[in-house]
Amino acid sequence: MHYGKPLALALLMLATADFSLANDGHGYKRPKRLAIPADAPQLWKDECSGCHMLYSPGLLPAESWRQQMDTLSDHYGSNASLEPEEQREIVDFLVRASAPNRLPLEPSKTTGEPPRISQTRWFERKHDDVSAAKFRRESVGGRANCVACHRDAERGDFDDDRVKIPR
Numbered sequence: 001m002h003y004g005k006p007l008a009l010a011l012l013m014l015a016t017a018d019f020s021l022a023n024d025g026h027g028y029k030r031p032k033r034l035a036i037p038a039d040a041p042q043l044w045k046d047e048c049s050g051c052h053m054l055y056s057p058g059l060l061p062a063e064s065w066r067q068q069m070d071t072l073s074d075h076y077g078s079n080a081s082l083e084p085e086e087q088r089e090i091v092d093f094l095v096r097a098s099a100p101n102r103l104p105l106e107p108s109k110t111t112g113e114p115p116r117i118s119q120t121r122w123f124e125r126k127h128d129d130v131s132a133a134k135f136r137r138e139s140v141g142g143r144a145n146c147v148a149c150h151r152d153a154e155r156g157d158f159d160d161d162r163v164k165i166p167r
């Protein structure tokens with residue numbers, strides 16, 4: 001089959017866009033490979049979903065996870081400490097599974113806190129149409145509760161075709 005030059009170029013761009021990062025056309029990048037790896041340890045699923053939803057490793061760069069896992073005794077004001085060997089198993093997994101994420105380390109705006117997903121530039125960019133009031137709705141429970149609006153967030157599905165903000 002013969003494709004014209006513009007179509008061939010478009011196909012090439014599509015193929016490239018499916019890489020670990022996608023540029024949304026505003027100079028901001030966002031993580032792409034967000035699905036939970038099949039070999040994700042049960043320990044991580046159990047320990048990291050007790051107080052909030054389970055966050056896909058692809059949502060942060062490895063260095064952010066490292067900082068977070070190094071400060072579990074003061075985890076955003078909570079104590080989420082683990083046994084050293086549990087901590088090691090989880091950080092090894094997070095670092096490995098987030099390797100395709102080449103986004104820069106972005107410290108939290110709150111001093112002394114490890115980095116947050118909900119404060120990254122790509123997060124802000126993707127949600128600039130979502131008002132603060134909507135994030136504050138009781139049915140939503142804040143910016144970090146992705147699963148309120150992205151039903152399958154705990155499987156790493158954030159497709160905007162399936163997004164629904166609860167009333």
Ligand code: HEC
Pocket residue numbers: 047048049050051052055068075076077078079080090115116117118119142143144
């Ligand atoms: C004892 C409760 C608790 C446990 C256990 C816990 N967390 Fe948290 N985590 C919190 C709290 C509280 C926040 C802040 C929530 C907020 O401000 O909305 C938080 C926030 C986060 C955020 C930032 C969310 C954002 O705003 O982008 C990430 C990422 C995170 N936790 C990862 C983990 C990981 C990984 C583990 C497992 C090692 C874990 N958490 C275990 C209580 C916990």
Ligand code: HEC
Pocket residue numbers: 030059117118126127129130134135140142143144145146147148149150158159160161163164165
């Ligand atoms: C109040 C509901 C709400 C919450 C909570 C929320 N989002 Fe979203 N998100 C949206 C909406 C609405 C869009 C679509 C925005 C648009 O298309 O303009 C979106 C878009 C996205 C996109 C882009 C999807 C695409 O196909 O381009 C990603 C990625 C994303 N959100 C990740 C997250 C993550 C990660 C969290 C939690 C840390 C989160 N969202 C929390 C409502 C929410």
